[in-house]
Every structure is written in C-alpha cells, then in structure tokens.
Amino acid sequence: MRGGTVAVVGGSIAGCAFASAAARAGAERVVVFERTGGRMADRGVGLCVHDERAAELAAMGTLPPGIATHRLTRRRWVVRDGAAPAGKLFWEQPFPFHSYHWGLLWRGLREATPASVVYRQGVTVTGVAGGGAGNGGQAEVVLADAGAAAGAPERHDLVVGADGYRSVVRDAVCPGSRPHYAGYVCWRGNFDARLLDGLGAGVWPSDAVTTVCFPGGSCVVYRIPGPDGTRVNWVLYAKPPQSGNLRLDDPTSFPPGRLTAELADGLAELLDREFPPYWARLLALTPPEDTFVQPIYDLETARTTSGRLLLAGDAATVVRPHNTSGAAKALQDAAVFESAWRTAASWDELLHAYQEARGAAGRELVALARRLGRAQVEQTPDWAALSGREAESWWQGQLAGAAGIGGQAMPPAP
Structure with missing residues (x-):
C-alpha cells in the first residue's frame, strides 16, 4: 500500500x-503535531x-545507529x-541493558526522521474523530491554534495517537479510559557523575545498576550518557507523604523546578530513615531543579485502533516503569506498524494487523509491571532477611513465567 496522509x-x-x-513505508504526506514549543532535547x-530488544529494533531500522548509550551488565x-x-549486598543478577538519556535518544530519532515529514512544534490538538462515510473514511484532527481556521478540522487518512498517558486520541478510541493511580509515586533525579568523586572510589561499579531496598519501597540508581558526559540517574518508588494536600487521582506530575516543599521534605526524611549513608549522600547530590516527582499510573485499553485512529506507546498502554520497557515498547509499536503497512492492501488491513500484534502485548506488559510494583513497593518482603537464593525465587515469582523485564x-x- 502506498500513498495517503498520516497525522x-x-x-x-x-x-x-x-x-x-510511515514515511519509509510509503505515505505520501506525514505531519507531526507536537504541543511542546521548547527544546525537547533538554529532557534529562x-x-x-x-x-536484545535494541538489536532487534536496530535490525528493523527503527532504532537509529550512533545514539550515545552506557553499558550495564548487572543489577x-x-x-x-x-x-x-x-x-549490605544480598543479591546480584545479570542486567543486559544499555541506558540512554531521553533527550539524546529523542534527538537521534528526530534527526533520523525523513526530510519529507512535516514536524509542527508548538501546536496543540484538542480533539480527533475516527472517520466515517460522511468524510470519505478519513479521520479528523482539530487544532487549538490554527490561526484564522482555529477549530476547523484537518483531514487525514490515518491519525496516530503518540500523545502519551494523557492522550487526546485515546479519548476517541476508548472513551472514558483513564490511567489508574497505583497508590505510590516515584521521586526522580539526575546529576553530573563527576560529583561522585567526593563519595569514595570503587563503591559502585560503572556497569552496575543498584537497587536500594527498604520497607515500602525501592530505589534504582544507574549511570546514563549525557550531553556533557556521564550522569547519574535515579528513580525512588514509595508512597507520598500522607498529609491530604496532594491530589494524585487525576494524571499529573511535579516537573523539575515545581517540587512542593512537602514532597522535598518527604524525600529527605526517607533518605535519612531508610537509606545506607552512601546512597543517601549520593541522591542528595541532585540539584533541586533536577529533582521531580511522577505519580505512578497504569492503564490497559480494550483496543488500540478504531476507524482511522491508532494508538502508540503510552497512549495505548500506560505501564509502570518497573518493567523497563517503555521506550522499547514504543519503538516496537512503530516497527510493527511499518511492517504491517508494507504487507497491507488497505487501511483496514493495516489497522487490523496492528491491533492483532500489539493489543495483547500491551496488556501483558501492564500485568507484569503491576506484579513488579506490588512486590517492590506495595508488599515488600523482609529484604534484609533474604538470601541470594531466596531473592532469585522471589524474583521468579514476580515474572510468573515471563522471560524477563525489558519487553517481549x-x-x-513473516
């Protein structure tokens, strides 16, 4: 199938x-609507x-070469x-991953986008419609800021919803589907790895991910590449302060620079009470402007397509981060989409093939990440009492037959 317009x-x-x-597969015109007007590459x-997922995606042409990574081998x-x-180290497991800086990964993908793609930044989509007999089967996109034509729909043969966990497109595909708050949050931060020099050498090998465990939560710490050298990235999962001042049921976040005093104090108290001194000092190296909080949500949708609408990445399924599969899943969605396009004879065939391939895959990822969240945050074991063999058995219980984390x-x- 060749031709057609894709939004x-x-x-x-x-x-x-x-x-x-879409451009590689043969679309006549592809336009991207991105509401953010600032520098997306600055996201750290x-x-x-x-x-293995990276190798598969590279072979399919979905993950461009040359993007900076940091090699990890053990957790x-x-x-x-x-x-x-x-x-106290109570367990070590293999961890065959490479870490990325979000902004550098995005930049590599953006630079690899064919020149024929129209990338419109600072444009907000307020609604979509899935297509029907009245408009020749095309889908419609309504823009908030289209100048004199504000509110007038643009028509396309296909609309892809890649607009994240608060997706406008998902509202049209699965009306009423909203991410569900899991009952806990993650504090996140990153800083220049050169600041580690004052903490002592040799404590934390560069190829190791460290998970700091405590009652009611855990914290994952690892190195990532950065625009100006290696950085330290950490994600701490725990319940937020129970003051009643936080409203987290609706999808929200507390981005860098907007961390409330309550959340900042909660983090400091948690580090002092539960963390080994070395790791508490390490997290405290993070500048306030690089510290933020994301409430944890998840969502599985009944379908990923409707009419001429298609959901991708977090718009299709919101998976708790414990599964370490978010970026891989989004890129796999794109790879399957391109493969389905090349063999489809019609839009209906394309959308059906995508739904068949990615619907169940997303639901399985959600289920696994829920098990991981229960075991590592909501119902934590007596970490200090676990032997290495017991920790391995506990881990396999979370996987429940899945091959591992990081995506399928x-x-x-064919």
Missing part, C-alpha cells in the same frame, strides 16, 4: 518513530533498553546495614 499527534520518542515508519530523564540489590556505609521479543518477520 501523528505527539512528537516525542513514539511520535518520531511512527512518523519515520534516563531510561534503559534491553540489549545489585542492597539494604541498609549499620556496619556498612554502602549497605519481537516475533520473526
């Missing part, structure tokens, strides 16, 4: 990947991609111990 709502990782996939959040689990500043393997090409 992609959202221009971050999933949006760039889908725009490139870290993420990881499993080595070390530690708990506070009065005799050891860095805590891509099926072989």
